[in-house]
Amino acid sequence: MVKLTQRLGGLVLRFAAFCAALGAVIAMITSRERSSFFVISLVAKYSDLAAFKYFVIANAIVTVYSFLVLFLPKESLLWKFVVVLDLMVTMLLTSSLSAAVAVAQVGKRGNANAGWLPICGQVPRFCDQITGALIAGLVALVLYVFLLIFSIHHVVDPFLLRKS
Amino acid sequence: MAKLALAATSGKSCKILLGLRLLAFSATLSAAIVMGLNKETETFVVGKVGNTPIKATFTAKFDHTPAFVFFVVANAMVSFHNLLMIALQIFGGEMEFTGFRLLSVAILDMLNVTLISAAANAAAFMAEVGKNGNKHARWDKICDRFATYCDHGAGALIAAFAGVILMLIISAASISRLVQPNKCCSTTASPSVVP
Numbered sequence: 401m402v403k404l405t406q407r408l409g410g411l412v413l414r415f416a417a418f419c420a421a422l423g424a425v426i427a428m429i430t431s432r433e434r435s436s437f438f439v440i441s442l443v444a445k446y447s448d449l450a451a452f453k454y455f456v457i458a459n460a461i462v463t464v465y466s467f468l469v470l471f472l473p474k475e476s477l478l479w480k481f482v483v484v485l486d487l488m489v490t491m492l493l494t495s496s497l498s499a500a501v502a503v504a505q506v507g508k509r510g511n512a513n514a515g516w517l518p519i520c521g522q523v524p525r526f527c528d529q530i531t532g533a534l535i536a537g538l539v540a541l542v543l544y545v546f547l548l549i550f551s552i553h554h555v556v557d558p559f560l561l562r563k564s
Numbered sequence: 565m566a567k568l569a570l571a572a573t574s575g576k577s578c579k580i581l582l583g584l585r586l587l588a589f590s591a592t593l594s595a596a597i598v599m600g601l602n603k604e605t606e607t608f609v610v611g612k613v614g615n616t617p618i619k620a621t622f623t624a625k626f627d628h629t630p631a632f633v634f635f636v637v638a639n640a641m642v643s644f645h646n647l648l649m650i651a652l653q654i655f656g657g658e659m660e661f662t663g664f665r666l667l668s669v670a671i672l673d674m675l676n677v678t679l680i681s682a683a684a685n686a687a688a689f690m691a692e693v694g695k696n697g698n699k700h701a702r703w704d705k706i707c708d709r710f711a712t713y714c715d716h717g718a719g720a721l722i723a724a725f726a727g728v729i730l731m732l733i734i735s736a737a738s739i740s741r742l743v744q745p746n747k748c749c750s751t752t753a754s755p756s757v758v759p
Contacts, residue, residue, distance in 0.1 A: 442700070444700070448698065448700035448701065449693075449698065449700075449701070450689060450692055450693075451689040451692075451693075454689070483739065484736065484739075487674060487677070487732075487735065487736075487739075488732075490674075490678055491677060491678055491681045491732070494678045494679075494681060494682040495681045495682055495684070495685035495686075496685070497682070498634075498682035498683070498685055498686040499685045499686050499688070499689040501686070502630070502631035502634075502686040502687075502689060502690050503689055503690065503693060505630060505631075506629075506690070506693070506703075507701065511628065511629065513622075513623075513624070513625075513628040514628065514629075514694070514703070514704075514706050515704060516701075516703040516704075517702065517703075519701050545678075548674065549671070552667075552670070552671075552739065552742070
């Protein structure tokens with residue numbers, strides 16, 4: 401009975417992380433806004449900035465990975481490999497989120513010393529959608545950190561609680 | 565003192581792990597120091613009044629950009645963590661490495677891997693914007709005017725990425741030590757259950 405709730409907890413966490421990463425990808429891809437600046441109209445899309453492209457790619461990889469691990473059978477020998485892959489996926493998530501936040505912060509506040517003006521004043525809806533995508537990425541990261549600790553506790557069993 | 569060091573590094577895997585930790589410590593420390601001391605001052609001509617040019621002095625420092633501040637702080641924290649683990653390995657050879665201590669080392673290593681990868685990537689993408697500019701957002705590049713600043717920043721980034729790779733290997737080694745508890749630096753046996 402205890403093992404069933406543990407496995408169910410792991411599945412729920414992974415499904416929630418899958419949803420969060422998928423939401424981040426979709427929110428970032430569909431963010432596109434056209435604004436007119438006197439006679440020039442400029443389009444702001446996520447692919448203008450390299451950090452956002454990396455964010456989309458990394459979260460897409462995480463989405464596919466979570467979806468595949470959801471269907472791993474319980475007695476498979478691949479679970480020890482899943483621990484290592486979970487660590488690498490957490491690294492990927494945190495690096496992509498950190499890069500996207502760093503660049504988005506420049507877009508929102510500008511950088512007075514480098515002469516870079518903020519762009520959020522001209523494309524507010526784009527900025528809001530990027531913020532939503534970054535929050536979804538943060539939720540996915542937190543869930544994956546929990547999943548990592550969860551996997552180590554149940555797969556590697558450091559306290560040697562299982563008597564099998 | 566020599567006996568302590570010898571006891572701590574008995575076994576080839578111990579020596580390799582200690583060497584890796586020393587390398588990671590030096591890489592992250594040098595990244596933090598090089599970026600922390602990164603500063604360049606240049607004077608440019610910004611206009612002309614009649615025939616005399618007006619000069620203005622601009623400074624490029626690392627703390628103008630929050631991503632670089634995070635980079636310096638995170639690298640300092642990770643190098644301190646590595647120093648602590650080295651000290652634990654050399655001077656803590658008499659302590660029992662039972663379940664909780666081994667687990668806390670593994671979890672701390674994992675957290676530091678994520679921290680350093682986040683810091684290195686944030687600084688890398690900010691440096692890319694500074695080097696190439698962004699014509700969609702109308703941000704000019706700054707590396708053509710502050711070449712030394714950019715070079716030092718690039719060196720610090722390379723050191724930090726070397727630290728990322730080393731920390732990943734160290735973290736994998738720590739997690740594998742959880743599976744086989746008698747492998748390294750535990751002079752007394754941990755719970756003798758066959759894994």
